[in-house]
Amino acid sequence: MSWRERILRIWRIFNSPSRHFSLMFLTLGGFIAGIVFWGGFNTALEVTNTETFCTGCHEMQDNVFAELKSTIHYSNRSGVRATCPDCHVPHQWTDKIARKMQASKEVWGKVFGTIDTREKFLAKRRELAEHEWARLKANDSLECRNCHDYGSMDITRQSPRAGAIHERHLLSGDKTCIDCHKGIAHQLPDMAGVPQG
Amino acid sequence: MKPMQILAFIIVLIVGVGLGRGCGNTPTHKPEAAPAAKGTVAVPTTTQASKSIDAMRRGADLKSEPESLPLARVENTDIRRERAYPMQPPTIPHAIDGYQVDQHANRCMLCHGQANSAQFQAPPVSVTHYMDRDSQVLAEISPRRYFCVQCHVVQTDAQPLIANDFTGADAILAAAPETAKE
Numbered sequence: 151m152s153w154r155e156r157i158l159r160i161w162r163i164f165n166s167p168s169r170h171f172s173l174m175f176l177t178l179g180g181f182i183a184g185i186v187f188w189g190g191f192n193t194a195l196e197v198t199n200t201e202t203f204c205t206g207c208h209e210m211q212d213n214v215f216a217e218l219k220s221t222i223h224y225s226n227r228s229g230v231r232a233t234c235p236d237c238h239v240p241h242q243w244t245d246k247i248a249r250k251m252q253a254s255k256e257v258w259g260k261v262f263g264t265i266d267t268r269e270k271f272l273a274k275r276r277e278l279a280e281h282e283w284a285r286l287k288a289n290d291s292l293e294c295r296n297c298h299d300y301g302s303m304d305i306t307r308q309s310p311r312a313g314a315i316h317e318r319h320l321l322s323g324d325k326t327c328i329d330c331h332k333g334i335a336h337q338l339p340d341m342a343g344v345p346q347g
Numbered sequence: 348m349k350p351m352q353i354l355a356f357i358i359v360l361i362v363g364v365g366l367g368r369g370c371g372n373t374p375t376h377k378p379e380a381a382p383a384a385k386g387t388v389a390v391p392t393t394t395q396a397s398k399s400i401d402a403m404r405r406g407a408d409l410k411s412e413p414e415s416l417p418l419a420r421v422e423n424t425d426i427r428r429e430r431a432y433p434m435q436p437p438t439i440p441h442a443i444d445g446y447q448v449d450q451h452a453n454r455c456m457l458c459h460g461q462a463n464s465a466q467f468q469a470p471p472v473s474v475t476h477y478m479d480r481d482s483q484v485l486a487e488i489s490p491r492r493y494f495c496v497q498c499h500v501v502q503t504d505a506q507p508l509i510a511n512d513f514t515g516a517d518a519i520l521a522a523a524p525e526t527a528k529e
Contacts, residue, residue: 309441309442310424311425315468319466330457333454338447338452339452341451
C-alpha cells in the first residue's frame with residue numbers, strides 16, 4: 151500500500167458517517183474530550199507561567215532571578231511581590247498566546263546555549279533588555295499598570311519629588327513607566343547611547 | 348580496609364563524645380555571669396567603658412550580646428540641607444535604594460545630569476564634575492567624579508554614636524571677639 155492510498159483510506163474513514171456510534175455518544179464524547187484537552191492545554195500553559203518554571207533553568211536562576219532578589223519587587227514591607235510572568239507575560243489570553251509563541255525562540259536559545267554562561271548573557275543583555283523596553287513602550291507599560299494603576303496612585307503619599315514628576319509626566323501621558331523606570335527589577339546593560347527619562 | 352575504617356569510626360566517636368562532655372561542663376564554672384549581662388546591656392559600667400575600644404558594642408562585655416539598635420531610616424524629605432562648610436559635598440535629601448551606579452549605568456545622572464535636570468527639576472551636578480584634572484570640560488561626567496556616593500551620601504534618623512561639637516567657620520567668625528577680628 152502506497153502512502154497515497156493510506157492517506158486516502160484515512161480520509162474516507164473520517165469523511166463518512168459513523169456506522170456504529172450514536173450521534174449522542176459522538177456529541178457528548180466530543181464535548182468531554184474537548185473539556186479534557188482544553189483544560190489540559192490551559193493547565194500546561196499555566197505551568198509554564200510560574201516562577202518555578204521560569205527559574206528552572208540556570209540562565210534565569212543565576213542571572214535575572216538572582217538580581218531580582220535584592221529589589222523591592224521581591225522583598226518589601228507589605229509582602230506583595232511580582233513573579234516573572236507578572237511583568238513578562240501579558241495577562242490577556244490572546245496576548246499571552248502571542249507572547250508564548252514568541253517564547254519558542256527562547257526554547258531555541260536554551261537548546262543551543264545562547265546565554266548559557268554569565269559572559270554570554272552579559273554580552274547579549276543589551277539586546278534582550280531592548281526587546282523588553284520596546285514591548286513595554288508599545289503597550290504603554292501594561293504589565294506595570296496591572297498593579298500600579300495611576301487612578302489608584304495617591305500622589306500625596308509619595309515623596310514630593312516623585313509626586314511632582316509623576317504628575318508632570320505620567321498624568322499628562324507624555325511618558326510611560328518604562329521611560330524612567332528601566333532596570334528596577336534587574337540590573338541594566340551598558341546604557342551608552344540609550345535615551346533616558 | 349573495612350575493619351580499619353570501622354576502628355577509625357569508633358575512635359572518632361569516642362573522642363567526639365569525650366569532647367562534647369568536656370564542652371558541656373565549662374559553663375557550670377560561672378553560672379552567675381550570664382543573667383547579669385542580660386537586659387541592661389546598653390548601659391555601660393565604668394570598668395567596661397574604660398576598657399572598651401569598640402563603640403559599636405556600646406560597652407557590653409564580650410560574653411553578652413548587646414541588643415541591636417533599631418534600623419535607621421533614610422530621610423526622604425527632598426528638602427535641601429545646609430552645608431556645614433562651603434566646600435562640603437551636599438548631602439542627598441532622598442532615598443537612593445537600588446540605584447545602580449556601575450560601569451554600565453548611573454542612575455543618579457538620570458535626573459542630575461546637565462541634559463536631564465530641567466525635565467526632572469533636579470539640581471544639576473556642577474560643571475566641575477565634567478572636568479578632567481587638567482580642567483578640560485568633557486561632554487560626559489568625568490570618570491573621577493562618576494561614583495556619586497564617594498562624596499554625596501544620604502542621611503538617616505540614627506542617633507550618632509559619638510557626640511560631635513563641630514562648629515562651622517561662619518559661626519566661629521561671628522562669635523569671635525572684636526579684638527580677634529582685627
